[in-house]
Amino acid sequence: MTKGYKMPKGFLWGGAVAAHQLEGGWDVDGKGVSIADVMTAGRNGVPRKVTDGVKEGEVYPNHWGNDFYHCYPEDDKLFAEMGFKCFRTSIAWTRIFPNGDETTPNEAGLKFYDDLFDDLLSHGIQPVVTLSHFEIPYHLVKAYGGFSNRKMIDFFVRFATVVFDRYKDKVKYWMTFNEINNQTAWSDPHPLLQNSGLQLGADDNWEQAMYQAAHYELVASALAVQAGHAINPDFQIGCMVAMCPIYPLTAKPADVMMAERAMQKRYWFGDVHCLGEYPKWLPKYFERKGFDMDITAADLATLKAGTVDYVGFSYYMSFVTKGRDGDQEYDFKEPDDFVENPYVEKSDWGWQIDPTGLRYAMNWMQDRWHLPQFIVENGFGAYDKKEADGSVHDDYRISYFRDHILAMEEAVALDGVDLIGYTPWGCIDLVSASTGEMAKRYGFIYVDADDNGHGSFDRSKKDSFDWFQQVIASDGEDL
Numbered sequence: 177m178t179k180g181y182k183m184p185k186g187f188l189w190g191g192a193v194a195a196h197q198l199e200g201g202w203d204v205d206g207k208g209v210s211i212a213d214v215m216t217a218g219r220n221g222v223p224r225k226v227t228d229g230v231k232e233g234e235v236y237p238n239h240w241g242n243d244f245y246h247c248y249p250e251d252d253k254l255f256a257e258m259g260f261k262c263f264r265t266s267i268a269w270t271r272i273f274p275n276g277d278e279t280t281p282n283e284a285g286l287k288f289y290d291d292l293f294d295d296l297l298s299h300g301i302q303p304v305v306t307l308s309h310f311e312i313p314y315h316l317v318k319a320y321g322g323f324s325n326r327k328m329i330d331f332f333v334r335f336a337t338v339v340f341d342r343y344k345d346k347v348k349y350w351m352t353f354n355e356i357n358n359q360t361a362w363s364d365p366h367p368l369l370q371n372s373g374l375q376l377g378a379d380d381n382w383e384q385a386m387y388q389a390a391h392y393e394l395v396a397s398a399l400a401v402q403a404g405h406a407i408n409p410d411f412q413i414g415c416m417v418a419m420c421p422i423y424p425l426t427a428k429p430a431d432v433m434m435a436e437r438a439m440q441k442r443y444w445f446g447d448v449h450c451l452g453e454y455p456k457w458l459p460k461y462f463e464r465k466g467f468d469m470d471i472t473a474a475d476l477a478t479l480k481a482g483t484v485d486y487v488g489f490s491y492y493m494s495f496v497t498k499g500r501d502g503d504q505e506y507d508f509k510e511p512d513d514f515v516e517n518p519y520v521e522k523s524d525w526g527w528q529i530d531p532t533g534l535r536y537a538m539n540w541m542q543d544r545w546h547l548p549q550f551i552v553e554n555g556f557g558a559y560d561k562k563e564a565d566g567s568v569h570d571d572y573r574i575s576y577f578r579d580h581i582l583a584m585e586e587a588v589a590l591d592g593v594d595l596i597g598y599t600p601w602g603c604i605d606l607v608s609a610s611t612g613e614m615a616k617r618y619g620f621i622y623v624d625a626d627d628n629g630h631g632s633f634d635r636s637k638k639d640s641f642d643w644f645q646q647v648i649a650s651d652g653e654d655l
């Protein structure tokens with residue numbers, strides 16, 4: 177056993193998921209079609225496809241997820257048994273506003289989350305809720321072009337206000353947009369579709385479109401923060417960034433400058449969310465690139481007035497980049513400018529395993545954004561083998577968690593980072609966001625289902641279940 181550091185009293189140990197990746201029930205009780213419902217299954221190295229609506233004969237794994245929509249009472253019991261203090265999930269926008277542009281919400285959708293939150297609370301587990309986790313209503317994509325359209329701000333704020341008001345006594349911790357900065361990478365087609373509901377071809381100026389959509393999202397987020405605080409001043413409303421620190425390959429000055437620019441380009445979203453203003457380099461960059469941005473003075477005032485209460489972030493891996501000698505512009509482009517890190521191992525999906533990077537990132541964010549932090553995703557996607565007796569010996573997962581939790585505890589105990597909680601990703605097996613696979617498993621709880629939705633969907637405990645239970649019971653001391 178490794179000895180860790182005890183986390184402070186009230187620390188929120190838990191687990192994290194997103195509605196579209198586990199609920200299933202994609203067309204029940206009045207739910208509309210979301211982006212996630214038109215994404216087919218991919219595989220390791222094979223991207224998912226987006227179809228124009230739901231098509232006969234295609235495989236859409238988010239339609240069934242792990243059937244949490246029907247199984248949550250059983251799952252909540254298992255979470256409670258592990259000792260969870262909180263559970264992060266998202267609200268499927270299309271359960272509340274099936275098309276996204278209605279004015280009256282769908283009562284059956286609202287009731288589902290009332291029942292889910294009540295059940296969690298009855299086990300002493302507080303819900304932590306993401307408003308938009310990769311699943312904008314598909315109608316808003318088709319009819320409005322997603323967040324390329326300023327009208328989306330109103331639709332999002334209406335959705336946020338309805339659920340803030342409905343769950344004001346059940347939910348304290350909220351996040352506006354999941355991994356808002358995930359869209360800085362260009363890989364056809366989904367980061368922009370998943371994050372912002374933009375469907376662009378390789379010939380479109382995707383980069384300008386990304387900055388514009390992100391701006392509207394940041395304004396929408398700032399308005400939601402203000403609306404939420406007006407509804408309940410005790411709300412804690414955070415941002416959510418995908419934190420993958422980017423290192424220079426060597427001490428060569430050009431490598432260091434490129435890594436600095438890479439960090440600026442991946443994390444300016446956090447500057448706006450937390451500090452309420454655009455960093456100085458960005459308007460210069462828009463000018464140099466000739467991007468004609470719709471950013472008004474009123475928008476800038478909104479951003480300043482709607483800063484977040486905490487930094488929610490995911491951490492899975494770090495990246496590395498290198499400079500180009502004599503290039504004054506350092507126009508880092510993701511993923512083209514990434515290089516391999518010779519010092520770390522990788523998962524079967526090529527994700528670089530780097531626990532120290534978590535501690536590094538927590539220090540970096542503390543110094544830059546000066547806000548409490550909440551690790552709302554961290555975990556290890558792996559192929560698991562279920563033995564004949566039903567057990568799953570996932571020692572590789574335990575070892576990933578042990579190293580990362582220790583790094584997190586060092587950031588708190590030794591470096592003074594103010595950390596609200598820790599919710600490992602996919603605490604119960606669910607559909608992968610990037611590949612649509614079930615085979616890329618993250619859970620402490622195994623779900624008997626394959627990539628095509630075949631299986632009993634029965635739940636069982638992996639070895640990591642008992643291990644994480646012991647971590648929580650010891651407040652993080654027994655790793």
Ligand code: P53
Binds near residue numbers: 418492608609611
């Ligand atoms: P999957 C890319 C890089 C880091 C995190 O990812 C990412 C992504 C996009 O896939 O997404 C987050 O399932 C996201 C979750 C997602 C999880 O990480 O691709 O917030 O929805 O499932 C893990 O292995």
